[in-house]
Amino acid sequence: MKILITLIFGVLSALISFSSVAAEWKPTKEITIIVPYKAGGGTDMSAQAIKSVAEKYIKQKITIKNITGEDGIAGVKEIVKANPDGQTIGYVNLPTFAAMSYLPGAFFKVSDVVPICGQNTETAIIVVNADSKYMMIEDLVEDAKKHPGKIKAATNGYKASYHTGAQLFAHSAGFKYTAVHCDGTVNQLAKLLTKEVDFICVTFAEIADLVLSSSPKLRVVGVFGNNRISALPDVPTLEEAGYYNKWYGTIRGIVAPHGVSNEVIKYYTEIFKKIMSDPAVVREHFKKHMTLDYQDNLNFEAAITQLDYFCRSVEDSIYKDEPKQN
Structure with missing residues (x-):
């Protein structure tokens, strides 16, 4: 009987171990990072500052895709509607992302993305x-x-x-x-x-x-x-x-489209912590006068919520007499 029990526990342990390994997610092909602004701007600078180092850690090619238009809305739309398979992620710029989520014609909500990590607080x-x-x-x-x-x-x-x-x-x-x-x-x-x-x-x-x-x-x-x-x-x-x-100021960070698995978020949150701690990334931020401020997914989510509240709270007071376009 003891032998049988031991065998059963051994099999169960092996199955649990196998399930844990199977649940781990890693990208299997080229990753696209969407930047909703032109090359050379602040958000693009953030992406470029980590690209080469990120490829070494992730072991996949990374393509930074700059999508311009609609004051940043066009690029965010592409992030939101991307396949939530983990192969496409993107940058958001706070408080811009929060403020634009409730503009007429935005067609996205703050909840349409899943926070991965914050990178800069400027x-x-x-x-x-x-x-x-x-x-x-x-x-x-x-x-x-x-x-x-x-x-x-x-x-x-x-x-x-x-x-x-x-x-x-x-x-x-x-x-x-x-x-x-x-x-x-x-x-x-x-x-x-x-x-x-x-x-x-x-x-x-x-x-x-x-x-x-x-x-x-x-x-x-x-x-x-x-x-x-x-x-x-x-x-x-x-x-x-x-x-x-x-x-x-502004907080820039990385998000994934809604519907992405918890395993994907866990992978990226942990890998970007390593990437943003790499001496080469730290040096690049210092060289570009950028403030490196890694935040995990939960803290970055809190920042999005806080700045969403801020934008809505100042809406009436500072934009009351502001015409839509000039």
Whole structure:
């Protein structure tokens, strides 16, 4: 009898072990990572910063697919409708993703994706041209108050992250401006460099080379946060200047389409933790002035929920009189 019981337990243990192994998921072919913006923008920078190292860990080729249009909505739509087999994943940019999920014509909800991990948390800044007459942020505010609506700001899309940033700044400082909506940060930045607009709200990593070069083309005049940026110790926070007194910025991370298995999420969450801890990835983020901030799937889900609530809570106060397009 003891021999029989031992055999039975041995067989059961083997079956359980086999089931555990069988449940483990790994990609079996090329992986597509969708970026809902042009190459060269902040979200694309995040993807490019991990691509080569990720291929070594995942042991599959990775293709970054930039899908532009509709201020980022077009790319997110592709993520949402992708086959939930784990072979296609994508980036979302918060709070843009949350804000756009309830715009007319978005056709997706926050719950249509499954969080994998967060990668970057970047503080927003206010930027002008290097030769702008606005030497300090107070100069911009003073001029904007004297000429309501005359000053223009390019955004990365209607109600996208940097449109919200410009609105928070303007409302806290008490001035009106004209928003010029662009499809992503690359186009937004182009509007400033060609002097079609007077200021933009972005993150430092996206314009660092244009600020820190020996012949700078741009100047940072304000920081959304409780602390100044270490690379720009002389640039005050908006709170120090008497304006918006909370942190604001963008969180970028990776998601999968709804319907993906728990095994897929577990695999990617764990593998991206290793990837984002790799010294080569850490160095690349430091080199590009990007803030590496890995968050697992649960913490990234909490961030999405929090920023979804934030977008809805400020909707009425900062967008009440804002026309849809300019």
